[in-house]
Amino acid sequence: MVIALIIGCMACCAPKQTESDAVGILPKEPFRGVILYPSDIRSLGAEKLVGILQGAGINLLGIHSNTITEDLDSLRIYLESADGQLLMGLCQKNGIDVEYECHVLKEMLPRFLFDTHPEYFRLDAKGTRTNDLNICFSCDEAWAVIEKSVTELLQWLQPTTNRYFFWIDDSRDGFCYCDKCAPYSPSDQALLYENRMLRIIRKINPEATLAHLAYASTLEAPEKVSPLEGIFLEFAPIGRDYVNSLPPEEYNALKKNLEVFPKETAHVLEYWLDASMFSGWDRNNWTRVPWNPDECQRDIELYRGLGIESFTTFATWMLHQRYFELHGQDEAVKAVDEYSSLLKQSSLSKQGSSQWERKNQ
Numbered sequence: 224m225v226i227a228l229i230i231g232c233m234a235c236c237a238p239k240q241t242e243s244d245a246v247g248i249l250p251k252e253p254f255r256g257v258i259l260y261p262s263d264i265r266s267l268g269a270e271k272l273v274g275i276l277q278g279a280g281i282n283l284l285g286i287h288s289n290t291i292t293e294d295l296d297s298l299r300i301y302l303e304s305a306d307g308q309l310l311m312g313l314c315q316k317n318g319i320d321v322e323y324e325c326h327v328l329k330e331m332l333p334r335f336l337f338d339t340h341p342e343y344f345r346l347d348a349k350g351t352r353t354n355d356l357n358i359c360f361s362c363d364e365a366w367a368v369i370e371k372s373v374t375e376l377l378q379w380l381q382p383t384t385n386r387y388f389f390w391i392d393d394s395r396d397g398f399c400y401c402d403k404c405a406p407y408s409p410s411d412q413a414l415l416y417e418n419r420m421l422r423i424i425r426k427i428n429p430e431a432t433l434a435h436l437a438y439a440s441t442l443e444a445p446e447k448v449s450p451l452e453g454i455f456l457e458f459a460p461i462g463r464d465y466v467n468s469l470p471p472e473e474y475n476a477l478k479k480n481l482e483v484f485p486k487e488t489a490h491v492l493e494y495w496l497d498a499s500m501f502s503g504w505d506r507n508n509w510t511r512v513p514w515n516p517d518e519c520q521r522d523i524e525l526y527r528g529l530g531i532e533s534f535t536t537f538a539t540w541m542l543h544q545r546y547f548e549l550h551g552q553d554e555a556v557k558a559v560d561e562y563s564s565l566l567k568q569s570s571l572s573k574q575g576s577s578q579w580e581r582k583n584q
């Protein structure tokens with residue numbers, strides 16, 4: 224994304240009891256994850272990385288591709304390498320799930336098809352057909368191509384959680400203004416896409432669920448399109464500042480989204496440890512993460528107050544050998560430890576969101 228836990232109070236924040244308890248299998252704890260690029264993982268090597276994650280109690284690793292700097296091919300090359308294979312084995316051994324958070328659309332509908340099939344692509348706000356971003360979300364013929372590409376992708380991209388993250392392009396104004404798409408807001412167009420995508424994925428994996436990414440221009444809740452069962456909310460407040468709590472427009476958008484999507488499966492993707500974002504995605508400006516556990520705790524309490532239990536944060540460029548050399552390995556590892564501990568300790572009490580509402584509304 225170029226433009227971004229449970230020992231304390233066992234009584235109120237232990238995972239929900241399920242049928243699995245009856246046969247003695249412990250239910251899974253809520254996710255406390257980090258997201259990394261393949262290049263981050265490669266720089267440390269699987270063994271060192273999993274040692275850090277396991278030591279911190281992280282139970283989910285998300286691997287990110289974005290088409291621009293690291294595409295699906297680079298992800299696949301890593302996963303099929305000896306280190307990638309070692310990573311998958313070590314994650315499984317240490318109870319760390321692995322999933323993939325990827326902007327896939329550009330790779331599922333190649334842009335060169337514009338030459339022969341301009342109708343696959345969007346009409347921009349000026350009425351010009353263009354293949355700069357996304358697609359025409361209403362074009363059935365484009366969807367036939369996407370289905371073929373996704374079916375191939377699913378042969379090798381298999382999250383251990385059954386949660387899929389197949390995001391559209393990373394843009395603020397990349398939507399379609401054709402007659403069929405124009406009545407729909409960016410969030411509604413994204414949900415049209417996600418509903419169709421989930422149907423495709425479920426032909427291969429009937430257990431699949433798929434993220435609706437509420438982020439940038441899709442921050443507002445969809446109004447005209449309803450999510451299929453299995454679409455879950457992923458809230459990613461990119462660009463916020465961390466000194467202050469979540470701003471009103473983002474808080475209110477999150478609450479609206481939680482009226483459309485189930486709370487039980489809602490997921491937060493944060494940027495608390497995202498050195499790539501704090502560096503402006505400029506490797507010549509590899510910046511120290513302004514980590515502050517108090518700010519993170521405040522945010523977690525707010526999200527938990529709204530009923531959200533599943534969390535990841537980008538830790539791109541921070542869990543990276545170069546970052547360790549520039550800013551210190553111990554400090555980076557301590558931040559991951561603290562982040563994970565905060566998630567283990569916080570509860571689903573409404574205190575965080577009530578406090579926010581008293582201060583801001």
Ligand SMILES: [Zn+2]
Pocket residue numbers: 345346358359360361362399400401402403404405
């Ligand atoms: Zn369209």
